[in-house]
Amino acid sequence: MDDPATPPRLPALPAIEPGSVWLVGAGPGDPGLLTLHAANALAQADCVVYDALVSPEILALARPGAALEYAGKRGGKPSARQPDICGRLIRLARQGLRVLRLKGGDPFVFGRGGEEALALAAARIPVRLVPGVTAAAGGLAAAGIPMTHRTTNSAVTLLTGHDAAGGVPDGLDWQAIAQGAPVLIFYMALRQLDAIAQRLTRNGLSGETPVALISHATTGAERVLEAPLAEAAATAERAGIEAPCLVVVGDVVRLRRALDPAASLESRAEAAQALARHWRRAAG
Secondary structure (H helix, E strand, C coil): CCCCCCCCCCCCCCCCCCCCEEEEECCCCCCCCHHHHHHHHHCCCCEEEEECCHHHHHHCCCCCCCCCEECEEEEEECCCCCCHHHHHHHHHCCCCCCCCEEEEECCCCCCCCHHHHHHEEEEEEEEEECCEEEEEEEHHHCCCCCEEEECCCCCCCCEEEECCCCCCCCCCCCHHHHHHCEEEECCCCCHHHHHHHHHHCCCCCCCCCCEEEEEECCCCEEEEEEEEHHHHHHHHHCCCCCEEEEEEEEEEHEEEHHHCCCCCCHHHCCCCCHHHHHHHHHCC
């Protein structure tokens, strides 16, 4: 039997070529949720251009001597302009450096990764796209909420909570959203939560629909709050919930009673048994 203390044998991983950019997702914050490609890139890069949601613990894994450049964008706060970020990536690559553009979560789920990749492609800069664990997957699991469950939902909708100007996204069919997938997951929706809840309830979603707010998901500062949809915004304000925050709407939130990692094994077992009994009754 292998010694459990022996580290696993990892596959051969690709090198970052000088003059190229890797556009990489760092996951929602917990260093344990980095992909092998992300860890490999951190170990090689000459320069790491990182955003506001990349944790210090992840940056600490960068190669000794690597330059760390902050290029974060946060709503309502002074932030780097997107064209400036793209231009900086191009200039660094043209200096022959091995560049890592490190973004929280998955760069291609509301992370502007596509914009940066297209700018690099237009400048004839080699770019590799590396996904990360998106906040919806990592944050929900850490809070004890499966994204899908056969008894509650066979579909899920991911939405951004604000448009480029910071308001509620325009052009969305709120009736279709409210009556479509039984689980809705909003990114960056805390400031617009009351307006979003009103749109959903006006279009048929019950104000009693369970909501979970997951702030600073997977980090030491994580907070999880539950409330009915109609009361979620006021409850979040009273509790001082802060961004970044995921908003989960739907009956799948109820599963947290049995899967909350902070709860005792006894209470989790009782909740799981109660859910099973409820589902059996509902099935007739």
